[in-house]
Amino acid sequence: MKVDSFDYELPHEAIAQEPIEPRDASKLMVIDRQNNKREHRIFRELGDYLQPGDLLVLNRTRVIPARLYGTKSGTETAVExxxxxxxxxxxxxxxVRPGRRLKPGTTVEFGEQLKAEILDSTAFGGRLVRFYYQGNFEEILDELGQMPLPPYIERPLQKEEAERYQTVYSQEKGSAAAPTAGLHFTPQLLEKLQEKGVEIATVLLHVGLGTFRPVQVEEIEDHQMHAEFYQIDEQAVQAIKKARQEGRRVIAVGTTVVRTLESVATFEGEIKATSGWTNIFIYPGYQFKVIDGLITNFHLPRSTLLMLVSAFTDRDTIIAAYEEALEKKYRFFSFGDAMMIL
Incomplete structure (x- = not known):
């Protein structure tokens, strides 16, 4: 299958540059897979499409301030x-950037508190480094680091804005990017959904390198995903099993939740509590084993995320939906609007 099949024209002005306030004021496109119908709503109206007993599965990961700026030791070369x-x-x-100047043995300084030694090159142009510091690494990172916003967002978040790149239910630090489908939820909306009878479970997937990697091969089957750490506990497993046994819908909030659930499911759809690393790559032709619905954002052209969403419906449906979203001035990518597929 050709990567070009998942390309589309995206004007720069359609890329959301900052989060909307309040969170649940973003637009929501609802796609009915059975009838291929689309409706346009506001995210806070999500409950109109959820039923008592539906199970929403969230990713509780928390983004670390993972972007550091320093200098190559003994030089004035700026390093990101x-x-x-x-x-x-x-x-x-x-x-790292610039990669060509950061060979094994090089040291990078981030002020007096933190240094990093380049140990080796890794797959996909990365580096393995060892940090040297005194004190608590997380506290130093909180002081020196910035939120690692994607390169298409041109203005960095200020320290006081950092929580806007976290979901309101984030708990465990470890991600290099936010699970952006969850950014639309407010505590009030979650409470309202639970009052209606919607159940909530959480899993964990720390978003890593795959988020930043474009697909650079012609045939998508040749693309290699980078592994990310996931965890699903017994409480979530039992909630999902019970919902499925009772014929209730399991709805994933974000592609990271989809990848977690589909990674742990057997061919028959059975799941168990476990943790590990997944490099699952979901594209059209994949047979889903766990989920009945998906809440997601609008994704980059030629991206693995667009391919995953297309697998849950079909490529033509998604491309047509994206074209309509552009006509109706939806905002795209991390700080953009949302789509729900049922």
């Missing part, structure tokens, strides 16, 4: 580093 995956013993897999 984005932390991606902890490897233990103060080692991390990171993205």
């Amino acid at each position: 580093m984005v932390l991606l995956t902890p490897k233990g013993n103060d080692q991390w897999e990171v993205l």
Whole structure:
């Protein structure tokens, strides 16, 4: 299957540059897969499409201030580093810029509190580094780091705005990017949905390098996903099993939840409490085992996220929906509007 099949024209002005306030004021496109119908609503009206007993599954990951700015030791060369995956013993897999100047043995300084030694190159142009510091690494990162917004967002968030790139239900630190479908929820909306009888469960997937990687091969089957850490506990497993046994819908909030659930499911759709690393790549032709619905944002052209969403419906339906979203001035990508597919 050709990557070009998942391309579309996107004007720059359609890319959301800042979050909308309040969170649940974003637009919501609702797609009925059975009838191929589309409706246009506001996200706070989500409950009109959910039924008592529906199970919403959320990703409770929390974004770390993973973007650091420093200088190459002994020079004035500016360095940007984005932390991606902890490897233990103060080692991390990171993205660096400029990569050509950061060979193994190079040291990067981030003020007096923090240094990083380049140990090795990794797949996809990354680096393995070891950090040196005194004190608490998380506290130093909170002080020095910035939210790792995607490159298409041109203005960095100020420290006081950092929570806007977190979901209101985020708990466990570890992501290099937000699970953006969840950014639309407010505590009040979640409470309203629960009062209606909608149930909520959480899983964990720390969003990593795959979010930043474009598909650079011609045939999508040749693309290799980067592994991300996931965890699903017994409480979530039992909630999902019970919903499925009783014929209630399981609705994933975001592609990260989809990848977690589909990673742990057997061919028959059975799941168990577990943790590990997943590099599952979902594209059209994939047979879903767990989910009945999906809440997601509008994704980049030629991206694995667009391919996943197309797999849940079909490519033509999604491309047509994206074209209509552009006509109706929807906002795209991380701080943009939402889509629900049922």
